Amino acid sequence: MSVTRLERRERLIRLSLLMIALSAVSILLVITVYIFSEGTPIMFKYGLKKFLFSLDWFPLEKSFGLLPMIIGSLFVTGGALVIGVPLGLACAVVLTEFSSKRLRSFLKPVVELLAGIPSVVYGFIGVVILIPFIRDRLGGPGFSVLAASVILGIMILPTIISISIDSLEAVPRSYREGSIALGATRWQTTRMVMFPAAKSGIVASIILGMGRAIGETMAVIMIAGNAATIPHSLLDPVRTLTSNIALELGYAAGEHRQALFATGVILFIIIMILNTIANLTSRKSKP
Amino acid sequence: MSRICHQKYALALTFSLAFFLGVLSACARSSAQRGLVVAGSTSIQPFADHWAEVYMKENPGRVVNVQGGGSSAGIQASREGAADIGMSSRELKPEEHDLLEVIVAWDGLAIIVHPENGTEGLSLEQVQGIFSGNVDNWSALGGPKHAITVVTREEGSGTRGTFQEMVMKSSRITPRAIVQDSNGTVREIVANDRHSIGYISLGLVNEKVKALRFESVEPSYENIDRKKYRLIRPFLFLTKGPPNRAARDFINFVLSKQTQELIRNNGLIPIFKED
Amino acid sequence: MRLSIHPRTEQSIMRVLLWLLTAITVFILFFIIFYVLKRGLPVVSLEFLTKNPAEMGKAGGIFSTIVGTGALTVLAILIATPLGVGSAIFLTEYTQESWVTRVIRFGSECLAGIPSIIFGLFGFILFVTKLGFGWSLLSGGLTLAFMILPTIIRTSEEAIRSVPYAYREVSFSLGSTRWQTVTRVVLPSALPGIATGVILSVGRSIGETAAVIFTSGSSLHIPTSLFSSSRTMSVHFYILAREGISMDNAYGTAAVLIIAILGINVLAYSLMNRFIRRYR
Numbered sequence: 052m053s054v055t056r057l058e059r060r061e062r063l064i065r066l067s068l069l070m071i072a073l074s075a076v077s078i079l080l081v082i083t084v085y086i087f088s089e090g091t092p093i094m095f096k097y098g099l100k101k102f103l104f105s106l107d108w109f110p111l112e113k114s115f116g117l118l119p120m121i122i123g124s125l126f127v128t129g130g131a132l133v134i135g136v137p138l139g140l141a142c143a144v145v146l147t148e149f150s151s152k153r154l155r156s157f158l159k160p161v162v163e164l165l166a167g168i169p170s171v172v173y174g175f176i177g178v179v180i181l182i183p184f185i186r187d188r189l190g191g192p193g194f195s196v197l198a199a200s201v202i203l204g205i206m207i208l209p210t211i212i213s214i215s216i217d218s219l220e221a222v223p224r225s226y227r228e229g230s231i232a233l234g235a236t237r238w239q240t241t242r243m244v245m246f247p248a249a250k251s252g253i254v255a256s257i258i259l260g261m262g263r264a265i266g267e268t269m270a271v272i273m274i275a276g277n278a279a280t281i282p283h284s285l286l287d288p289v290r291t292l293t294s295n296i297a298l299e300l301g302y303a304a305g306e307h308r309q310a311l312f313a314t315g316v317i318l319f320i321i322i323m324i325l326n327t328i329a330n331l332t333s334r335k336s337k338p
Numbered sequence: 339m340s341r342i343c344h345q346k347y348a349l350a351l352t353f354s355l356a357f358f359l360g361v362l363s364a365c366a367r368s369s370a371q372r373g374l375v376v377a378g379s380t381s382i383q384p385f386a387d388h389w390a391e392v393y394m395k396e397n398p399g400r401v402v403n404v405q406g407g408g409s410s411a412g413i414q415a416s417r418e419g420a421a422d423i424g425m426s427s428r429e430l431k432p433e434e435h436d437l438l439e440v441i442v443a444w445d446g447l448a449i450i451v452h453p454e455n456g457t458e459g460l461s462l463e464q465v466q467g468i469f470s471g472n473v474d475n476w477s478a479l480g481g482p483k484h485a486i487t488v489v490t491r492e493e494g495s496g497t498r499g500t501f502q503e504m505v506m507k508s509s510r511i512t513p514r515a516i517v518q519d520s521n522g523t524v525r526e527i528v529a530n531d532r533h534s535i536g537y538i539s540l541g542l543v544n545e546k547v548k549a550l551r552f553e554s555v556e557p558s559y560e561n562i563d564r565k566k567y568r569l570i571r572p573f574l575f576l577t578k579g580p581p582n583r584a585a586r587d588f589i590n591f592v593l594s595k596q597t598q599e600l601i602r603n604n605g606l607i608p609i610f611k612e613d
Numbered sequence: 614m615r616l617s618i619h620p621r622t623e624q625s626i627m628r629v630l631l632w633l634l635t636a637i638t639v640f641i642l643f644f645i646i647f648y649v650l651k652r653g654l655p656v657v658s659l660e661f662l663t664k665n666p667a668e669m670g671k672a673g674g675i676f677s678t679i680v681g682t683g684a685l686t687v688l689a690i691l692i693a694t695p696l697g698v699g700s701a702i703f704l705t706e707y708t709q710e711s712w713v714t715r716v717i718r719f720g721s722e723c724l725a726g727i728p729s730i731i732f733g734l735f736g737f738i739l740f741v742t743k744l745g746f747g748w749s750l751l752s753g754g755l756t757l758a759f760m761i762l763p764t765i766i767r768t769s770e771e772a773i774r775s776v777p778y779a780y781r782e783v784s785f786s787l788g789s790t791r792w793q794t795v796t797r798v799v800l801p802s803a804l805p806g807i808a809t810g811v812i813l814s815v816g817r818s819i820g821e822t823a824a825v826i827f828t829s830g831s832s833l834h835i836p837t838s839l840f841s842s843s844r845t846m847s848v849h850f851y852i853l854a855r856e857g858i859s860m861d862n863a864y865g866t867a868a869v870l871i872i873a874i875l876g877i878n879v880l881a882y883s884l885m886n887r888f889i890r891r892y893r
Contacts, residue, residue: 057790064792065707071699075766076717078696078759079724082735089738108513111493119513141634149628158639160882165642167813167874169820171851172867176645178854186531192487193531194516205641212638238624259726266728268823269851277492277517288516293730293823298519300734300827302410302494308738315731322726326719373834373841375747384669387833391667403832403842405748418742522856529857546857 086319090312097306102313108279110299115310117317119281123196123289124265126282127275130200131207131264136257138204139211143253146212147219148241159216166209174270177202182274191286194276199289202270207260214259218252219245251333258329262322268293292318373401374584378412378425379496380520381445381539382573385604386425392600393591402588408519409496413437416576422585424576427496427539428503437576442592444607446540447500447569448549448557450525452532456481459551465505468535471512476533488515489527489536497521500571501537541605562607573606646871653868656861662869666833670849671859675866677835681750681843684836685829686818688754689761694811696758697765701807704766705773706795718770725763729824732760736828748842753829760824761814768813772806773799805885812881816874822847846870 094102097115105116142162146155177198186193226248230240246253268291276288277298290298296311303311376386383406390402407415409426413434416424430439449465451457457479460468467473469488477483490511491498502511518524521538528536529546540557543549549557552569561567575589591597598608618626664674704714736756746752776799784794800807822845830842831852844852846866853863 061790061792068699068703068707071696072703075696075700075762076720078762079717079720082724082732082759083720085735085739086731109510138634138638141631142638145631145635149631162639162642163882164875164878165646167816167820167878168645169822169847169850169870169874171820171822171847171854172649172871173645175850175854175863175867176648180648183530191485192516192534205645208638208642236620236624238627239620262726266726266730268728268730272519273855278514279517280513288514290517293728296730296734297823297827298492298517299494300730300737301407302414304414311734312738315734318728318731319723322728323723326723326726330719330722375842377748377830387669401834401837401841403748403830403834405830405832405842419745420741420747518855520856522858526855526857 090316093309110307120292124291127199128264131203134204135207143215170270174273177274194288195286197285199275203264210260211256214256218249222248254332255329375421376423377405377415377421379409379427380406381427382425408494410494426574428499440575441572443573448540450547453548470509487534490515653864656865678846678849682845689757692758693762701769721763733824733827748830749840751839756828768810769807772803776802816877
């Protein structure tokens with residue numbers, strides 16, 4: 052008798068969990084579908100080529116050319132990688148290969164904690180310290196590609212460092228010990244054995260950092276200048292796709308609003324591509 | 339999983355989603371709980387916040403929430419119902435006249451530079467030249483040889499809208515200008531950059547920046563009163579249709595003699611003339 | 614033609630270079646925290662934490678923003694955690710691995726990477742405008758919940774998956790049902806991982822600005838209901854700092870923010886370490 056009651060309860064629980072999972076999935080679906088359904092029509096109505104490649108973003112005159120912002124996002128993310136990757140990898144390598152275990156167990160959690168600092172604080176530091184420096188020593192208004200790249204580069208450091216450290220630590224000890232036994236120096240071991248072995252994880256960390264840099268909004272609005280035009284130098288102001296949405300979200304109506312959703316679609320697709328690449332590289336090489 | 343048939347799936351899915359949204363949506367439209375929402379112009383926002391503070395002190399139990407977003411955002415919000423009162427710091431465009439408007443104050447528009455900037459005044463042509471990007475060096479105006487950093491508001495800003503209409507007229511503000519989304523931020527930038535120029539609400543000018551003479555007229559309240567300084571714009575409260583009870587109370591409060599006196603002290607121009 | 618440097622020299626050079634870069638990195642990261650704390654902590658006092666902002670934030674404290682931040686975060690966690698953990702349990706324990714679960718996982722990973730401003734856009738159009746919730750804790754809480762849901766699903770799933778199958782086998786062999794196994798064997802083991810995910814999401818919610826400013830608004834009053842607007846500490850800091858309303862109060866708010874987030878992260882790590890030691 053109690054067996055069937057138990058069975059019935061189990062089935063009820065399973066159904067409830069199913070409903071919960073379906074709700075969660077439907078929420079994720081709703082978000083995706085909503086963004087795509089609001090954003091795609093205008094891309095085709097306006098002309099996909101014009102949308103992506105026109106230089107004129109004058110939304111109140113119905114001119115929706117995203118090219119300056121696409122290039123802005125590209126420059127700023129690229130700049131962030133130029134700064135974040137060398138510094139981050141150097142830090143990861145030093146902490147795993149060239150320092151004591153105690154130092155590593157102290158610094159690694161600290162670096163990860165730093166990932167939690169809100170982006171507006173980074174932006175603010177950029178405004179009070181970096182921008183006057185660029186403006187007075189290097190020229191230009193200070194609000195620039197350079198400022199955004201530096202701040203974003205700093206922001207993605209914790210991500211790159213902690214994931215790279217994890218990947219390097221995951222390489223079997225035998226690799227390192229074998230290499231040293233053959234007479235290689237620690238640096239040669241790092242360069243020729245550890246890096247290639249940990250490559251997938253390191254690449255994943257860089258891609259994750261890239262994703263964070265592309266998606267950053269608040270810090271960029273504070274320091275990049277938000278000029279909707281292609282920057283000609285590192286010292287020129289720039290606007291990214293994300294800041295574009297944030298600046299105009301409040302008052303955009305009708306087609307303008309749809310154009311912002313379309314920008315969201317583009318960002319969505321970029322993130323999907325990045326995630327796919329990260330998945331593929333991490334699946335390819337597992338030591 | 340294959341045992342549960344597709345019908346149950348679809349049912350559970352639709353049920354969960356619809357239930358979720360329906361319940362919340364049904365509870366939603368009770369403005370009594372959320373207080374009076376006043377949203378829009380960032381020029382009006384600090385003043386509206388002050389008026390709300392006084393209003394709530396005098397009427398305990400009433401809540402007024404002031405949000406920013408910019409004039410166009412305020413217009414949108416009042417039209418879509420997100421706000422009970424929309425705030426706009428520019429005149430309404432012809433297609434926006436479906437909303438009811440009340441002028442609650444007047445404000446000047448000041449063109450500002452860094453306090454140590456040598457320029458004291460500019461003509462209309464000079465301002466147009468600078469903001470359109472045609473004149474891009476201070477040396478053209480007798481200043482040091484340095485590029486001019488133009489700072490402007492975002493496109494939805496009422497301040498920018500007024501500036502565009504009254505000063506720029508048919509020329510566009512250069513897309514190479516730095517764009518910021520509130521008066522306070524523009525003021526901060528100009529206050530820190532010796533080679534910059536921008537425009538903000540006259541009521542927000544403080545000792546950190548210098549307001550320039552426009553067409554040889556000093557931007558002051560006397561000059562606005564005497565109709566000599568012509569860069570002025572109305573502060574509008576907008577409602578979609580006749581205002582609801584809470585909105586009407588607040589609007590009447592702002593229009594009252596006592597608040598208008600406060601407005602004069604705020605640094606704005608009241609709607610009544612002082613006799 | 615390759616330069617032939619003796620490997621040991623090469624190592625010495627690289628060592629110096631790498632340590633230099635590391636020192637720069639660590640210096641920058643620590644500098645940011647110390648700079649903010651140095652200028653902010655003097656401002657933080659009991660009064661600062663318990664009084665409401667006055668004069669647009671130029672005077673007074675940040676109490677209402679603390680309440681707003683807390684309310685918003687609690688709401689988001691209350692919505693996202695049951696949904697996320699429940700889904701993770703279902704996906705791992707009650708279904709077979711198939712293309713459906715893979716698609717769900719990929720979708721959830723993608724959404725975890727979507728910029729927060731997109732959630733702000735979504736939340737503003739759907740909750741604030743179309744559904745009529747207005748700028749409110751509800752709009753903000755729902756938006757934040759949707760933002761952290763993918764992360765909670767992902768971390769919970771990983772945590773549950775990492776529980777050795779042997780645990781479940783033993784439980785089944787003793788005659789327990791699936792649900793009993795889940796609640797009494799799997800979940801307790803997976804709890805540190807799940808808790809870490811939840812706590813890290815809390816940290817993320819507290820620091821979130823873009824999604825919050827468009828959905829929960831920037832009202833300076835203490836929120837009294839789900840439908841009241843409220844300002845969070847990050848939004849307050851953002852507004853104070855950008856408009857130069859009060860640099861001191863801005864630094865103070867930032868200091869409180871940083872300490873709160875760091876504190877939460879430290880809590881997460883110490884909890885995780887304690888549970889790992891106890892259960893493994």
